[in-house]
Amino acid sequence: MAATLKDVAALAGVSIKTVSNVVNGYGFVKPENRRRVEEALEATGYRPNVGARNLRRGRTGFIAMVVPELSVPYFGELVSLVISAAADHDWNVLIEQTQGVRDRERDALSALGPHMVDGAILSPEALTAEDLAVLDPGVPFVMLGEHSVHAAADHVAIDNVAAAKTAVAHLAALGRTRIAAIGANPARGTATLRLRGYTEALTEAGLPINETLIAPAAKYHRREGAQAMATFLDLPEPPDAVFCFNDLLAIGALRTAADRGLWVPEDLAVVGFDNIEESAYAIPRLTTVAPDKQAIAETAVNLLHSRVVDRDNREPQTIQAAFRLEVRGSSRPRAATRSPRP
Amino acid sequence: MAATLKDVAALAGVSIKTVSNVVNGYGFVKPENRRRVEEALEATGYRPNVGARNLRRGRTGFIAMVVPELSVPYFGELVSLVISAAADHDWNVLIEQTQGVRDRERDALSALGPHMVDGAILSPEALTAEDLAVLDPGVPFVMLGEHSVHAAADHVAIDNVAAAKTAVAHLAALGRTRIAAIGANPARGTATLRLRGYTEALTEAGLPINETLIAPAAKYHRREGAQAMATFLDLPEPPDAVFCFNDLLAIGALRTAADRGLWVPEDLAVVGFDNIEESAYAIPRLTTVAPDKQAIAETAVNLLHSRVVDRDNREPQTIQAAFRLEVRGSSRPRAATRSPRP
Structure with a gap:
């Protein structure tokens, strides 16, 4: 009893x-x-009786988190941190996966509502400002990831242009002159910003922008990184460095480099983005842009809490989370002489 | 409107x-x-109006999925498959993370109930049969993963003893004689079964069971695999093969082998368990036991659906999902002569 x-x-x-x-x-x-x-x-x-308590408070006890795919480690790690941060406010988290497809992102948004959740954290890839203007979810929400289109909602993101610039400037400082990029995708907000950071860093380093060294990626999975790298290595003049717009693409690129008998970083320096745990164990260890994921998760949940519980009605805020470049074996300075791997 | x-x-x-x-x-x-x-x-x-429809049906429209950690790729992949399978039955999925801690698993179980969810899928690590006897969640539930203790609930799992035996027999067939294991943990049901498969395979191959070649792991993370491998490599007679109870442990072991200048598989063959996507991109590619995750997710959701919606009251069932050994570069036969990596 x-x-x-x-x-x-x-x-x-x-x-x-x-x-x-x-x-x-x-x-x-x-x-x-x-x-x-x-x-x-x-x-x-x-x-x-949590149900009864929430009813008294006029709350559901749930927030929604809308992400492309949990099987992508960056989102797995982020959702895990959001669940922990939400638990501190007695919130359970409903996960919705969209595969980053615009229609599914719109569906997820329009399915929300105060009967279901108290608020939402959205990590969209393809959603536009127009979508957001039309599809009012009816509950407070926070957007994760910087977007080239501005929406009237709270945002938490790192400065993607600055982060990409830092990564590419690092490769240029190593003396690399044919620095490629993998991950261009006009439909993804962060891809556009990272590409801008890439081109700005090349220009500042006095290097030309070479369209054949910019590879698109429909998805940011290992497979796409491996395929893009294979295409680069078939060029008459292959790149001597590659900046990948996430770690999975970089891990795919490392795999192709190994299959082709290249040495990393001697023949090819590789830099990723996200600092997923896998990157610290890659062979060689992957240099990567490390966003402060813990801060992103906690800031998003706390912002949502202030909107929902404290009924904070201030103008939408954009909060910038910190990042750092984690330099590891995949982009150490070129050795004077080759030494056997690893 | x-x-x-x-x-x-x-x-x-x-x-x-x-x-x-x-x-x-x-x-x-x-x-x-x-x-x-x-x-x-x-x-x-x-x-x-899904909410109204569920109300008419006497359903909440939610199922719970209780897992140790989403940031562990196996669970990220599994949850992703469960969310897809649940969507086919108009179910949303609530995720609860327990870190595999017995108290948190008990808390998650006792927080369930028909006011919150229609049913649950549990992937416990430390929960005992006694816990399950006392903590009736009040809704149908399906257990994932084989457990040494039997509980009166539906189970979906692969045959862990047979799977571990297959992996270790493969290493023995390569001519390896000092085959180590990483992941022993008496508090984890699957660990006990995988350890049994390991010892049975050694015995059948006529190899001795050497306690110094069995490493415990409190968590099944990359770090623990790397540490256990370092301990093995400090032995006067280090192993020539290692069977890891999951892929993350194996990826940690690969990392340590690379740090110590060992060649895989020439000096050390490595086999993992789970077939997470990362294992196919590891350098070298990781041989691993591949459970049929898609079948596990769909079977669990369909079992739950038959209990909840069709009010199927049959005795608890145990359904065995298939597995296969995915042989890759980390355990190819020993080369006659060494060739430069990769």
Whole structure:
């Protein structure tokens, strides 16, 4: 038989109101009474009826997180961090996968609503500002990832142009002159920004922009990175470095380089983006742009909480999370002489 | 303004009942009427009120999936497949992460209930049969992963003993005689079974069981695999092969082998378990036990659907999913002469 507030109050020798205050974090409770209530909660194994509590508060107890694919490690890691941050606010997280397809992103947005969730965190790839203007989800939401189109919503993102510039400037500083890019995709907001950072860094380094060294990628998976790298290596003058718009593309590029008998970084330096855990174990270890994922998750959840619970009605905010370039074996300076791998 | 059933019926020139039958998949609808309704649904952009529909059906529209960690790729891939399979039954999926900690697994179980979800898919690591006997979640549930303790619930799993035996027999057939294992953990059901498969295969191959070649792993992460491999390589007689109880451990082992200047598979053959996508891109590509994840996800969701919707009250079932050994570069036969990597 489940313990009730009354059972807890009887055991602690306090009023039901006092137990309720402790459980819900309301009001002032004398330290001695708090201690007795906490002991009684422990002894009885009391569990609050979360459903009923949310109903009283006019909340569902859920937030939605809309991402392209959980099987992409960046999103797996991000969702994991969001679930932890949401739990601190008593929120459960509903996951919706869109495969980054515009129609499915629109569907996910229009399926939201106050009957289902208190708010949402969206990580769209193809959604446009026009979509967002038409499809009001009816609940507060936070957008993750920088977008070339501006929407009237809170945003949390790193500065993608600056991050890409940092990565490519690093390759140029190593003396690489044929620096390729993998991941161009006009339909993806972040791809456009990373491409801009790439071209700006080349120009600042006095290097030409060579269209044959810019590979598109429909998806940001390992396979696409491997294929793009194979195409580059078939060129009469292949690249001596490659900046990939995410780590999975870079891991695909590393795989192709190994298949072709190239040495990384001696023959080809490789830089990725996301700092997924896999990149630190790649052979060689992958240099990558490391966004502060923990900060992105916590900031997004806290912003949502302030909109939903504190009914914060300020203008939409754009919060920039930090990034750093994590330099590892895949882009160490060119060795004077070759040494056997690894 | 959202379209209603009435709008759709007016446009199609049929009764509201006919539209409802098409939308809900009930009853017989003449092909011609079905075509007209489908066109009208498309033209009006009608969306069913899923919340109201679930209420009528006495369902919440949600199932829970309880997993250790989404940031572990095996679970990211599995959850992604479950979300797709659940969508075919109009189910949304609530994700709960437990970190594989027994208390958190018990909490997740006791927080379930018919007010929140229609059913649950559990992938526990530390939960015992006693826990399950006490903590009735009050909704149908399916357990993933084989467990040494039997619980009165539906199970979907591969034969872990046979799978581990297949992996180790493969290493023995390559002529390896000092075959190590990474991942022993008495608190994890699958670890116990995989360890049994390992020892059985050694015995059948006429090889001794050497306790110094069995490494425990508290977590099945890359870091633990790398550390266990380092310990093995410090032995006076290090192993010439290693069977890791998941791919992440194996990827950590590959990393340490590279750091110590070993060649894989020449000096050390490595086999993992799970066939996460990363394993096909590892350098060298990782040989691994490949469970049929798609079948596991679909079988679990379909079992749950039959319990919840068809109110199937048969005895708990145990369904065995298929596996195969995916042989790749990390365990190819020993080369007669060394060739430069990769």
